[in-house]
Amino acid sequence: MKKLTALLLLVSLFSCRAxxxxxxxxxxxxxxxxxxxxxxxxxxxxxxxxxxxxxYALYKDRYINLQVELNDLxxxxxxxxxxxxxxxxxxxxxxxxxxxKDRHKAEDVNIKTAVxxxxxxxxxxxxxxxxxxxxxxx
Amino acid sequence: MKQTLAFSGISFDIDATIKDMLAAxxxxxxxxxxxxxxxxxxxxxxxxxxxxxxxxxRLSNEINDEELLSFLNDEKTLLASEVxxxxxxxxxxxxxxxxxxxxxxxxxxxxxxxxx
Numbered sequence: 001m002k003k004l005t006a007l008l009l010l011v012s013l014f015s016c017r018a019x020x021x022x023x024x025x026x027x028x029x030x031x032x033x034x035x036x037x038x039x040x041x042x043x044x045x046x047x048x049x050x051x052x053x054x055x056y057a058l059y060k061d062r063y064i065n066l067q068v069e070l071n072d073l074x075x076x077x078x079x080x081x082x083x084x085x086x087x088x089x090x091x092x093x094x095x096x097x098x099x100x101k102d103r104h105k106a107e108d109v110n111i112k113t114a115v116x117x118x119x120x121x122x123x124x125x126x127x128x129x130x131x132x133x134x135x136x137x138x
Numbered sequence: 139m140k141q142t143l144a145f146s147g148i149s150f151d152i153d154a155t156i157k158d159m160l161a162a163x164x165x166x167x168x169x170x171x172x173x174x175x176x177x178x179x180x181x182x183x184x185x186x187x188x189x190x191x192x193x194x195x196r197l198s199n200e201i202n203d204e205e206l207l208s209f210l211n212d213e214k215t216l217l218a219s220e221v222x223x224x225x226x227x228x229x230x231x232x233x234x235x236x237x238x239x240x241x242x243x244x245x246x247x248x249x250x251x252x253x254x
Contacts, residue, residue, distance in 0.1 A: 007251060018237050020233045088219070089222050089223060092216070092219045093219075095215065099212075117191075121187075126216055129216070129222075130223070133222070136226060136227040137230055
């Protein structure tokens with residue numbers, strides 16, 4: 001009887017484990033890294049291009065693909081329990097990405113090299129923030 | 139006064155168990171605090187780098203006032219993300235500390251059951 005009581009206590013203790021953040025997800029970390037690299041590459045290539053080769057139309061499909069990837073990441077974060085802060089960060093990244101994409105669309109071939117570099121750095125640092133948060137779940 | 143629990147002739151030392159639980163939690167918090175500190179310092183270093191870039195580009199007229207203000211606005215968004223990230227990291231540290239303490243208790247009771 002006493003052994004049973006101790007066993008029941010053990011079982012209830014084990015089910016009382018703290019869970020204040022979602023479990024670590026390697027797939028999501030990989031997706032964050034890959035998306036960050038793809039965005040980096042996009043901005044480096046636009047920066048290297050000159051004049052008409054900077055036209056938004058030449059990069060439109062790549063922007064669309066990245067938007068799809070970011071939305072997918074956002075949905076994955078939303079689906080996790082206790083992921084409010086991760087959803088906030090991902091939402092902020094999407095907001096920045098869209099703002100920069102729209103700027104390129106508006107300025108087209110006239111988009112400045114300095115602006116492209118700043119956009120690349122801001123997005124990269126934003127992804128770094130998300131990655132730090134995700135890796136802490138390990 | 140030493141707190142013990144008599145269980146079928148076996149003595150369960152509550153004081154020692156609690157001491158071990160606290161040590162386990164403290165260990166996790168110490169490691170975790172270093173991670174939080176390093177992360178926050180990293181964020182600040184990146185912020186410094188970005189602000190220097192903005193200043194350099196503005197001074198060399200590679201960006202105008204409107205563009206400068208736009209990126210300074212982006213700093214606010216990034217700061218919000220950094221705060222959110224530090225919240226996640228802090229919660230993860232607290233979770234590891236709490237579960238480390240629970241593991242000590244769990245193992246102590248397992249040991250007790252094994253002795254009964």
